[in-house]
Each structure stands twice: as structure tokens, then as C-alpha cells.
Amino acid sequence: MSEPTQETPAEEKPTSFSVFYSCMRCGTQVSQSELTRLPEIKCICGFRVFTKVRPPVVKTIKAF
Numbered sequence: 001m002s003e004p005t006q007e008t009p010a011e012e013k014p015t016s017f018s019v020f021y022s023c024m025r026c027g028t029q030v031s032q033s034e035l036t037r038l039p040e041i042k043c044i045c046g047f048r049v050f051t052k053v054r055p056p057v058v059k060t061i062k063a064f
């Protein structure tokens with residue numbers, strides 16, 4: 001008898017999605033992980049006001 005292969009089901013982690021921030025001035029989108037790496041939250045253009053951007057919901061579409 002062969003042992004059935006145990007496949008780990010793909011778990012959807014709620015924290016897996018990345019949050020993006022968009023610069024209010026130039027619209028450059030920076031990921032949250034990128035921002036946290038910076039010494040200060042600042043855009044490449046020098047502006048410091050960001051808006052939270054929700055990444056587009058990626059739905060699995062079956063391609064025929």
C-alpha cells in the first residue's frame with residue numbers, strides 16, 4: 001500500500017496581503033514594507049502625506 005501524499009491546503013492568511021500607500025502629490029505607490037524600511041515616511045518627491053491604497057482584489061478566474 002502506498003501512503004497518500006499529504007498536501008498542505010493553501011491557507012489564506014489575512015495578513016498576507018500587502019498594503020500600499022499612495023503619495024498625495026505624485027501618486028507614487030509604496031508598499032508598507034518598503035515604508036517601514038525607511039527611516040522616515042517620505043515619498044521620493046519629498047511629500048509626506050500618503051493615502052492608504054487597497055490593492056485590487058484578485059479573483060481567481062478560470063481561463064478557458
Ligand SMILES: [Zn+2]
Nearest residue numbers: 023026043045
Ligand atoms: Zn510623491
